[in-house]
Amino acid sequence: MTPALTLKGVVKRFGRRRALDGLDLVVPQGSVFGLVGSNGAGKTTALAVSAGLLHPAAGEIDVLGLGPFRAETHGGRITLLPQDSRFPPHGRIDDLLAYYGHLQGVPADRLSADIDKLLEWVHLTDRRRSPVRTLSHGMNRRLSIAQAFLGTPELVLLDEPLNGLDPRESARVRDLIRERRGRQTIVISSHNLGDLEALCDAVAFIELGRLVRQDTLDDIIQRSHRITYVLAAPTVMTVLSEAVPEVVWQISSDGLELTASYAAPWTPGTLNAKVLPVLLRSGAGVLEVRRGSDLETEYFSLTPPLPPPPGAVG
């Protein structure tokens, strides 16, 4: 299957600074894809270059298998939630969405129903006729999300979609994205790794405009190869090693977290069936069993911290 978005060696310069320095990225169709990276890593630039808002200095971009973005071929099939952009302040919400829908080519008989549904989704139905300038920051953000899903585009690029949303609205937007999984390709750039972990099928780590690693979320957090047991009291490792000799164990410094790294033919089920009875018999007291690692740990392990600012002490 053709990837929804491919970037090969893309370079984008702002003056002398290279925002993208040969970025490679392959976003599978129908996936929810996360972009992770520090501030200035190039996530926003990568999305803007893909949507044709920024012109790359070098490299190849292929959007939906139709080459680089061109409004004539991609218009209506790709949408973007830009990070720091404001809507025209004088227009009314439904007029603005209708305008965007017209430009996208959403059929007139479907447009009104689409707008109703989206406004309901982002809890703005009661503000339908309000001018945009009267909306709060969070409402503006919800409107930005609504416009990105207008007309069911094939590729949706979301730059920090959950920024500025309250917990309830964040949860609603997460549900919205989950609901679209498989039907649309959704690329999310976010600093909130917990959200990405909850939403994404695949993730790419970007630093200094380059790809550090891209893989499925399962592989990155080793969901199928690692289990961590959090214990109430330390246990004797020799008993465990004898019970499951093929498994490699790591113990935290206080001895309360045991991490098992395993390979086939072990599965989480078979491993737990062997390990848990041993732990319970030893009186360690199992407080928690965690499958895999987490995105934050893997991100920190894969990306070196930025150098200290010039003149910093220590």
Add this chain to the structure above:
Amino acid sequence: MMPPPVRTLWAIARHELTDSVRSRRVIVLILLYVAGSMAATLLFITVLQKIEHQLAESLGVQAAAGTGTVTATLWKSPAFRHMLTELTGNRELAETLLDIPPLGLFFGWLSFAFTPALVMLTSTSRIAEELWSGSARFVLFRSSRLQWCLGKFAGQAIQILGALLLSAVGAWLVGLLRMKSFEPAATAWAMTLFAGRAWVYSLAFLGLALAVSQWCAAPNLALALGFLAMIALAVVAGVAEHFAGEGWRRAWDVVLALTPGGHKTDLWWGDAAHLLPACVFLVCLALAYFAAGYARFSRRDV
């Protein structure tokens, strides 16, 4: 999925028009323009009232009581006809102008003089504002950059036509209420024609305004640069007109033709032989200025 280009263009133009009208700044500017044109018409009538007695006396025509009565008589007098021929340097043009009611002629002058400034005030920041606020980023993956800019051009052009027609209505009403020898139908027709000609003339300035707006992403800077460009064009037109002549000095005619001012005189004529080339040239100038801006905009990051 993309709708046909003309439909997209129309959707952008319609949105541009409503968004521009909804912004209080543009409404205030248009109202000020209409009020200004009404006030200028009133002033014209008042001054006319004061000077027509002296003119009647010096040219030896019959004096009357109401404002404009003498002017109407004066308009038809051989002495005034001769004076206007001297002023325009063309007997035919003078005859054409003498067929137009005085208030219609004044409205034409007013529109040619002040519409370019209105265009600069209302249109120079339109694209720059959207680049500045980032709202263009919600649109430019939905339509092509060219469609978006052309749609904005069309929306602004409709807005200017509206402002010109409104100011014509205002000036006509002032004439109706304050001038005794007012010819309602003839003046209305003349004003409508001049509103149309001033609109075509202002299209060149609209092209210039949107070119500046495409170059510059800061609205206030765009406004300042727009006015500078307008003044520069007026200076170039003046210099070219002054130095144009025979031989190598014909080159100044080419320079003059590249400015809107170079075609203004032709817009005063009533025949298609003068009007049509001027209109075509002005529309071409509008597109050329616009294209110069678009050359940068098509390659810029937004």
